Amino acid sequence: MSLGNNERRMLRMMLSDPKRAWSLDGLLEATGWTDQVHVAGAGTVLVEAGLVEIAKVDSRIVSLGSEGEKAAADGLLESRIWDWMQSAEAAERNMQGLFGAGFERHEAGPGVGLLKALGVKVEGGSFVCDDESSVAAAIASRSAFIESLTGAPADEESLDSDLVKHFIGRKNLISIEESTSRTWTLTKDGAATDASSLEEVEQIGQITPELLQGDSWRDAEFKPFDVNAPAPIPAGGRPHPMQALIERIRSVFLEMGFSEIEGDYVQSAGWNMDALFIPQSHPARTMQDTFYLAEPEQVEVEPKFLDMWAKVHEHGHDTGSKGWGGTFDKEEAKKGLLRTHTTVNTIRHIAEKPHEPCRVFGIGRVFRQETIDRTHLPEFHQIEGIIHEPDANLPMLISTLKTFYAKMGYPDVRVRPAYFPYTEPSVEVEVYWRGEWLELGGSGIFRPEVTEPLGSEWPVCAWGMGLERLAMLVLGLDDIRELYQPDLERLSKMPIL
Ligand code: PHE
Numbered sequence: 001m002s003l004g005n006n007e008r009r010m011l012r013m014m015l016s017d018p019k020r021a022w023s024l025d026g027l028l029e030a031t032g033w034t035d036q037v038h039v040a041g042a043g044t045v046l047v048e049a050g051l052v053e054i055a056k057v058d059s060r061i062v063s064l065g066s067e068g069e070k071a072a073a074d075g076l077l078e079s080r081i082w083d084w085m086q087s088a089e090a091a092e093r094n095m096q097g098l099f100g101a102g103f104e105r106h107e108a109g110p111g112v113g114l115l116k117a118l119g120v121k122v123e124g125g126s127f128v129c130d131d132e133s134s135v136a137a138a139i140a141s142r143s144a145f146i147e148s149l150t151g152a153p154a155d156e157e158s159l160d161s162d163l164v165k166h167f168i169g170r171k172n173l174i175s176i177e178e179s180t181s182r183t184w185t186l187t188k189d190g191a192a193t194d195a196s197s198l199e200e201v202e203q204i205g206q207i208t209p210e211l212l213q214g215d216s217w218r219d220a221e222f223k224p225f226d227v228n229a230p231a232p233i234p235a236g237g238r239p240h241p242m243q244a245l246i247e248r249i250r251s252v253f254l255e256m257g258f259s260e261i262e263g264d265y266v267q268s269a270g271w272n273m274d275a276l277f278i279p280q281s282h283p284a285r286t287m288q289d290t291f292y293l294a295e296p297e298q299v300e301v302e303p304k305f306l307d308m309w310a311k312v313h314e315h316g317h318d319t320g321s322k323g324w325g326g327t328f329d330k331e332e333a334k335k336g337l338l339r340t341h342t343t344v345n346t347i348r349h350i351a352e353k354p355h356e357p358c359r360v361f362g363i364g365r366v367f368r369q370e371t372i373d374r375t376h377l378p379e380f381h382q383i384e385g386i387i388h389e390p391d392a393n394l395p396m397l398i399s400t401l402k403t404f405y406a407k408m409g410y411p412d413v414r415v416r417p418a419y420f421p422y423t424e425p426s427v428e429v430e431v432y433w434r435g436e437w438l439e440l441g442g443s444g445i446f447r448p449e450v451t452e453p454l455g456s457e458w459p460v461c462a463w464g465m466g467l468e469r470l471a472m473l474v475l476g477l478d479d480i481r482e483l484y485q486p487d488l489e490r491l492s493k494m495p496i497l
Helices: 005-015 022-029 034-047 066-074 077-087 095-100 105-118 132-149 161-168 211-212 241-255 305-314 345-350 396-406 448-454 466-475 482-483 489-494
Strands: 052-064 118-122 125-127 174-186 264-267 336-338 358-367 379-386 413-417 422-433 436-446 460-466
Touching: 005 022, 005 034, 005 174, 005 264, 022 034, 022 174, 034 174, 052 066, 066 132, 066 482, 077 105, 077 132, 095 105, 105 132, 105 264, 132 161, 132 336, 241 358, 241 379, 241 436, 241 466, 241 482, 305 448, 345 358, 345 379, 345 448, 345 460, 358 460, 379 396, 379 436, 379 466, 396 413, 396 422, 396 460, 422 460, 436 466, 466 482, 482 489
Parallel strands: none
Antiparallel strands: 052 174, 118 125, 264 336, 358 379, 379 460, 413 422, 422 436, 436 460
């Protein structure tokens, strides 16, 4: 922990008397500071560093009241009368004489009362005293008490409690104020600090070009940042709108009872296509559409799947299908590629758990050789999902997608017949937006050629929707590229989902 100069100074001073409970005044005097803010500030840092402990002390401070001030200047009433009695002729030591000496009526009565309480007696109208020295001593200690408080209020604890009690009983002589003060004491660690390490050094608070050009910074000490000091609040960060949208979609599917699945970007052509009964001659499999990889050129595929796909593609295996005919190329199936759709994740999920009913979804990045334009990117995301269970059917698929889009704020959804090699029936999903029907994705029921060889006995509702398309609707963009331009100004103004 590096201490600033103020902390060092305060700690060094406290080490001069390591056991002392230092008062504010004590510390101000020792450090030479004039402002208690320094003690409070340095004290807080030292407390946080575990070097000092602060204790609160409740105290009662006694000071002179208005009558007390007068007594300090002119003498206490009993003292003045006593002095007069000492010097007065015996014959005049009575009430009459008192008035004659200039004491007012309102003073004389109470004054004599005070003296009587001290042992003065009135016999036949005259004031007499058997034990003058004890009266004189009592008056002297009262006077000393008042004098000690003149201009110097004191803690009640340091005063004679009988005298405090006595003066509280007299009007406006003293007043008592309750207050809380603090004391600073070294902890064990604090007391063990080596005072020689606490020399104050010149600290640099600001780094300037001039400073860096010279050499002085090399041996200088830098002032620690006070991270608690008030500072302007920076314009807040926020998730990228795409990230926020992904989170939103995620929570909608979770809310609908789906679990999330994931998969790798790098896949074999076999899992990405052959498992989905996409014929090996399909135009989408060409280099123009798919990113095949030089590294890894091949991805390992379990032989049992290669054999299975060969049978399905060549003659339909035992699904009742005729297959595509021809000869299935296992080498082609092993080619490494960047996944072209996230349907590869759902089909692999079924292959892993063919006998477990499930509702799963995934939001993932896919890659296709597209020329970048207003509506196309070579990297984009799909919102994929399946329902794999005994009663899965087309109405269930459509109502699930309608529910999803309604929760996203697009209640008008329609479906149209479509074609995918791996679904039957196949449907395209469209959403109504600003007077137009926009195509957002494909879906359908997986064909038997896809699911039966894996051991599945139930229908599978499947879909794959474009995330960027949806984002364009949600954010009101005409150009898909705007989503990924690092224009902070623009991004910070995009609507919050
Ligand atoms: N995989 C298809 C696509 O990339 C979408 C789809 C998924 C269609 C699942 C039907 C079933 O567009």
